[in-house]
Amino acid sequence: MNTLPLRICLIEDDELMGEALCERFDMDSLDHDWHKSGKEALMAMRRRHYSVVVSDIRLPDMSGEDIFLQLRQAEKDTPPFLFMTGYGALDQAVRLLKLGAADYLAKPLDVDVLMRRIRELSIPSGIALPDGFTLGVSASMRRIEQMLGRLADSDGTVLITGESGVGKEQVARRLHELGTGKPDRPFIAVNCGAIPETLLESELFGFEKGAFTGATRERHGYFEQANGGTLFLDEVGDMPLVMQVKLLRAIQERTVTRVGGETPIQIKVRLICATHEDLRQLVERARFREDLYYRINVIHLRIPPLRERPEDILWLVRHFVKEQSVKKNGAPFSITVAGERILLSHPWPGNIRELKHCIERACILTDRPELGPDILLEDALSPMPATAYPTEDTLVTYMATCEKRYVEQQLRDHAWRIGGTAQSLGISRKNLWEKMRKHGIEAPNDSG
DSSP states (O other): OOOOOOEEEEEOOOHHHHHHHHHHHHHTTOEEEEESSHHHHHHHHHHSOOSEEEEESOOSSSOHHHHHHHHHHHOSSOOOEEEEEOGGGHHHHHHHHHHTOOEEEESSOOHHHHHHHHHHHTSOTTOSSGGGOSSOSSHHHHHHHHHHHHHTTOOOOEEEEOSTTSOHHHHHHHHHHHSSSOTTOOEEEEEGGGSOHHHHHHHHHEEOTTSSTTOOSOEEOHHHHTTTSEEEEETGGGSOHHHHHHHHHHHHHTEEOOBTOOSOEEOOOEEEEEESSOHHHHHHTTSSOHHHHHHHOSEEEEOOOGGGOTHHHHHHHHHHHHHHHHHTTTOOOEEOHHHHHHHHHSOOTTHHHHHHHHHHHHHHHOSSSEEOHHHHSSGGGOOOOGGGSOSSSHHHHHHHHHHHHHHHHHHHHTTTOHHHHHHHHTSOHHHHHHHHHHHTOOOOGGGO
C-alpha cells in the first residue's frame, strides 16, 4: 500500500513547549515542522502535506481557529486538527469540535495521550489494513503479527493466552493463513468449555458405528477433520483431567483412536491451544496436568486486553462500522468526535467482543448515520454514578464493576439464558456461573 509518510505540523509560540514536543517527536521518529506563528503555518500547509496539525489556540498573530477556518474555506482536504488549549479557552475548543476539528487536549498536556491521538488521527478513515497488519495498529499487536510470520513455517504447538474477547481465535486463524501448504487446508475451532464432559472424547476423537446408543454411523472427530491443517482448542483450561491424559497421548503419538475402535489413526495437524486461565496456577492447584502444560506451551503468545492497547480501539471501530454499513446496504455510519472520546475512555472489560457488540447495537438502534455518545452509551455503557467509582484498589475494583455490568447486560440481552449468554461472551457455561457467583448476579424470579 502506497501512502504518504506521517508528518506533523506543530503550531506553538511558546519556546519551552515547542522544544519539548519536538524532542518527543524526534524520540518517536516522527517527521515534523515547528511553526511559531499562524501565518508561517498557513504558508507551509499550502506548500506541503501534513498528516496531523497540532496547534495552540492562542497565537501571537492569529488564533488557531482562524487558521483552521481559513484552511477549511480554501482546501478540500484539510488535515485533522488537534488543538491544545488552556482552561480559559475550553469553550472555544468545544466550538471548534462542532466546526469539524478532530479533538482538543487541555493544558498541562499529557504527552502520552497527545502521541496516542496523533497516531490515531494519522490513520485515514477507510484504510482496513495499514502497512499490511491485520490484527491491530498498536505496537503490541504489530509485534504479535511479526512473530506469527516467523512461526508460520514451523509446526510447534502454540499456546495463546489472554482475557475473554481479546481475539485469540483471530490470532490463531491468522497463523493458519500464514502457514505453507494447500490454501484450502482445514481450520477447525473447538471450544472445549462448551462441550459436555461426557461428549468431549467422542467429539475430539470421533466414534465407530455402534460404539454407544445412538451411534448409527461412524463419525470423524475434530482431530481427523483438521488433518492436514490446524486444530484450534479454545479454553483448553476447562478440559477435565481425564481428557487431558488422552489429549497428551494424541499430541505425543500423533494418532487418535475413535471411541469404540481399536485401530490408531495417524494425524498431521498444527495444534494451537488457547485459554483465559492462568495454566501455571491451575497446575499448582492440580487442575491441569503439568506434563500437558509443558507440551502445549512450546511457544506462548499473550494477547493484551484492549485497555492496554487503546490505539486499536478506533481502528477496530472502523472495521465494525464498515461491516454494519454493508449489512444495511451501504448506509454510511460514522462516529462523532464525542463518540470517539467516550469509546477511548471506556475500559472494555469484554474487550473486542464487547466493542463489537456496542457498535452493532448502536447501528441497529440509531435513526441517523452519526453515532454519538447518546446511542453508544445506551444500556451497556451508560455512565456509572459517582458512588460506583472506587476510591481504593481503583483499577481492580473498577474493572470488576465493569465486568459485572457487562455480564448483567449480556444476560438481559439473552433473556437470562445461560447457554446463549455464555456463547455470546465466548466462555463456557461453567465460567459464566462462576462469574455470576463472584459478582453476586442472580436471575430475576420471572426469568424462567
